[in-house]
Amino acid sequence: MKFNFIAERLAQQTEHNRYRQRVTIEGVAGRTIRIDGNAYLNFSSNDYLGLSNHPEIQAALRDGASNYGVSASASSLVTGFNYAHQALEATIAEWLGRERVLLFNSGFAANQAVMHALGQQDVLLLLDKLSHASIIDGALASSATVKRFRHNDYLHLAKLCNNAPQQDKLIVSEGVFSMDGDEVNCHQLCEVATQANAMSYLDEAHSIGIKGDLGQGIATTEVDIVMATFGKALATNGAFVACSESLHEYLINFARHYIYSTAISPAIAWATKRSIELVQTEKWRREKLQSLTRLFKTSLNDDITLLPTTSSIHAINVQSETKALAVSEQLKQKGIWLTAIRPPTVPKGTSRLRVTICANHNDKDIKYLAKCLNEVLV
Ligand SMILES: Cc1ncc(COP(=O)(O)O)c(C=O)c1O
Known part of the structure; x- marks a missing residue:
């Protein structure tokens, strides 16, 4: 038989309790989801701010479809x-105080595009150990040398920078780390970047909308490049990269995920x-997240340890x-949807168990x- 490894690898997944299957969500109503005819309280969603069913976003989607089209029907170039x-790029640039913004179809594509476009020969890409798969894959597919520094360990990062023969270096981290919930120390990371004459890149997939007074994320102006997805707190789809004018032009000319993809x-x-x-x-949505988080932490038994977040x-x-x-199965029996992360x-x-608290949960949900x-x- 051809491609024997398909059956073999699937069998291994089952053996290791890692077999992955999709479930069909029959409906979403804010904090609950309907699966197989049952409603569950959803604690696995990335709709952090509870905007996914917002009537004004839905109305804007309809207006946008009527005035500008459902499909872009061509690549951007x-x-x-x-x-x-253009209007969305301008809104984000002003919100984040950045020169320029470029839109992508997904965060996965945006990360890959930048890693690939900047990862030229004689470049060193330095990735936090817990970087997202799209960053790692993009970096490894590039021509650059790739090194990974211990998670949030800036001494280790500085050491790797000091030992590097490459002149051009890009330091890559995440705002909030998706599977742990802790965050970058932006100031320390930028200090290392300045000393090493490196550029810095922050993936704000899990911090955009949630961190910052206006939800603008964690990155200070010292960070050179900011990327974030629209698919989590912003409750739509797609992603952006915010950067300097010259990098924006470079990506339009050389980022293959941008050039060869329908906008x-x-x-x-x-x-x-x-x-x-x-x-x-x-x-109020960000404030509510904080108060629900406090309630969650104080309602858990002392012997349950949460990773620092x-x-x-x-x-x-x-x-x-x-x-x-x-x-996860026991919680399901109690009406809670919490996906096991393996x-x-x-x-x-x-x-x-990765619990995500969203602004449309209430005190009763959290206590339950x-x-x-x-x-x-x-
Ligand atoms: C840290 C991080 N970066 C990038 C992505 C990819 O974004 P998208 O879902 O828009 O492809 C995700 C999650 O999906 C993520 O958690």
Whole structure:
């Protein structure tokens, strides 16, 4: 038989309790999801600010579709770049105080595009050990030398920089780390970058909308390049890279994921613009996340340890795949949807429950979640 490894590798996944399957979500109503005819309280969503069902974003999506089209119908360099894209780029540039912004179809594509376009021969890409798969894959597919520094360890980063023969270096990290919930120390990272004469890159997938007074994320102006997805707190789809004028022009000319791909949907771009306006003005959503987080932490039994976090991502390391799956199933029986996170998404031996608290949860939901976790994690 051809491609024998397909069956072999799937069998291995099953053996290691890592077999992955999709579930069909029959409906989403804010904090709950409907699966197989049952409603569950959803604690696995990245709709951190609870904007996914917002009527004004939905209305903007309809307006965008009517005025600018559902599809861009071409790549940006042909006839795919239209007013909705330009308006969204300008909104983000002003929000983040950046010279220019470039839109991508997904965060995965944006990370790959930049790593690939900047990762030329004689360049050193320095990635935080816990960087997202799209960063790692993009870097490894480039012509650059790739090194990974220990998670948030800036002494290790400085050492790698000092020992590097390459003149051009890019330091890459995330604002909030997706599977742990902790965050970069932007100041320390930029200090190393300045000393090493390196550029810095921050993936704000899990911090955009949530961090900063106007939800603009963690990156200070010292960070050279900021990337974020629209698919999480901003509750639409697609992504952006914010950078200098010259890098913007370079990416338009050399980023293959940008050049050879149909531009992001104009309707989605228009809806995202409305979403960002809501993120800026509705500060109460960020404040609510903080108060729900406090309630969650104080409602858990003392013997349940959360990984240190500064976000609304709360990870409980149960180590084994089997235990993570069993706890997830027990919670399901109690009406809670909490997906078990297993390797290779997280390192071996650190399978976990990843709780995401969203602004549309209420105190009762949080207390119920804590009560159930207290019962099943004994
Ligand atoms: C840190 C991080 N970067 C990038 C991505 C990819 O973004 P997107 O879902 O828009 O492809 C994700 C998640 O999906 C992520 O968690």
